[in-house]
Amino acid sequence: LHAYAQVVGAMPRAFAEAHPKWWHVSLKVTDHGLTTDPMPLLDGGTASIVMDLAGGTISVRTAGETTATIPMTDGLSARVVGERLSAALGELGLAGDIDTDRFANDDERPFDAGAAASFWDVARLVASTFEEHLSGLSGDVGIVQLWPHGFDLSFEWFGTRVETHEENGETTDHPAQLNLGFYPGGQAYFYSNPWPFDADALLGVALPHGAQWHTEGWEGSILRYEELAGDPDGPAKLAEYARAVFEAASPTLMA
Structure with a gap:
C-alpha cells in the first residue's frame, strides 16, 4: 500500500x-x-x-x-x-x-486483501476522530491527509508564534505548529508533535492512556496503537490524548 x-x-x-x-x-x-x-x-x-x-x-x-x-x-x-x-x-x-x-x-x-481492508477501516476511523478534534480548534488549521512519502495520516494546527530560519544567506519565517498523526508501519503509533518543542514546559505534563513525551530522534509525543486497538472507547481515548497534548503545547506556540 x-x-x-x-x-x-x-x-x-x-x-x-x-x-x-x-x-x-x-x-x-x-x-x-x-x-x-x-x-x-x-x-x-x-x-x-x-x-x-x-x-x-x-x-x-x-x-x-x-x-x-x-x-x-x-x-x-x-x-x-x-x-x-x-x-x-x-x-x-x-x-x-x-x-x-x-x-x-x-x-x-x-x-493482502484482508490486511488492506483492515487498514482502511482503521484509517477511516482515525480520520473521523482527527476531523472531530480539529473541528473544535480555533485559528489556522489544516486538513486531514495521508502523505505518500511516509504513509502517515495527519493534520496540522498553526500557532501565532513565528520562528525565523536562515540558510544559505536566505531568511524565512515559519509558523509554530502542532501536528496530530497516525503512522501504521511496524509498531504502529499515534503522534502529536509541537514545533518548536519546549521541553521545560512539556516534559513534566502527564499524558493519558499510556501516551508519553518522546525526545530520542524526534521531539513530540507518542501513543502506541496497541494501547487502543480493540477498545470500544479507543476513539474517545485518542481524542483525549490529542486534547491533552494540545492543551499543554498550544500556549507555547502562541506569540
Missing part, C-alpha cells in the same frame, strides 16, 4: 494545482478510498486517482466515468503501476515531467 501510494502521489505532484503547503501531493480519505486532488484536463474537466483499499483497485476517474483500473491484487511492481497510470493520464491529455524516481522499484507487491 505504501509503495502504491507513492506511485499515486507522484501524479498530482506533476499535474494538480500546486498548494503552498504541498497539500496537492497528499491523498485524502474519501468514501471511495484514498483520493488525489483533481488534476485539470484540457477540456475543462478534471481527473483524479482513487486507491480503493477495500476493493483492491487503483482507478483513474473523471467526472463522468472510470477511464482506467489497475488491480492491486495482481501484485505489480511500483514501476509497472507508475507506467500504467502515466499512460492512462496521457490518454486524457496529461503528459509532463513525472518524478519517476518515486516509484523506481521493481519488487513484486503481493496484495
Whole structure:
C-alpha cells in the first residue's frame, strides 16, 4: 500500500494545482478510498486517482466515468503501476515531467486483501476522530491527509508564534505548529508533535492512556496503537490524548 501510494502521489505532484503547503501531493480519505486532488484536463474537466483499499483497485476517474483500473491484487511492481497510470493520464491529455524516481522499484507487491481492508477501516476511523478534534480548534488549521512519502495520516494546527530560519544567506519565517498523526508501519503509533518543542514546559505534563513525551530522534509525543486497538472507547481515548497534548503545547506556540 505504501509503495502504491507513492506511485499515486507522484501524479498530482506533476499535474494538480500546486498548494503552498504541498497539500496537492497528499491523498485524502474519501468514501471511495484514498483520493488525489483533481488534476485539470484540457477540456475543462478534471481527473483524479482513487486507491480503493477495500476493493483492491487503483482507478483513474473523471467526472463522468472510470477511464482506467489497475488491480492491486495482481501484485505489480511500483514501476509497472507508475507506467500504467502515466499512460492512462496521457490518454486524457496529461503528459509532463513525472518524478519517476518515486516509484523506481521493481519488487513484486503481493496484495493482502484482508490486511488492506483492515487498514482502511482503521484509517477511516482515525480520520473521523482527527476531523472531530480539529473541528473544535480555533485559528489556522489544516486538513486531514495521508502523505505518500511516509504513509502517515495527519493534520496540522498553526500557532501565532513565528520562528525565523536562515540558510544559505536566505531568511524565512515559519509558523509554530502542532501536528496530530497516525503512522501504521511496524509498531504502529499515534503522534502529536509541537514545533518548536519546549521541553521545560512539556516534559513534566502527564499524558493519558499510556501516551508519553518522546525526545530520542524526534521531539513530540507518542501513543502506541496497541494501547487502543480493540477498545470500544479507543476513539474517545485518542481524542483525549490529542486534547491533552494540545492543551499543554498550544500556549507555547502562541506569540
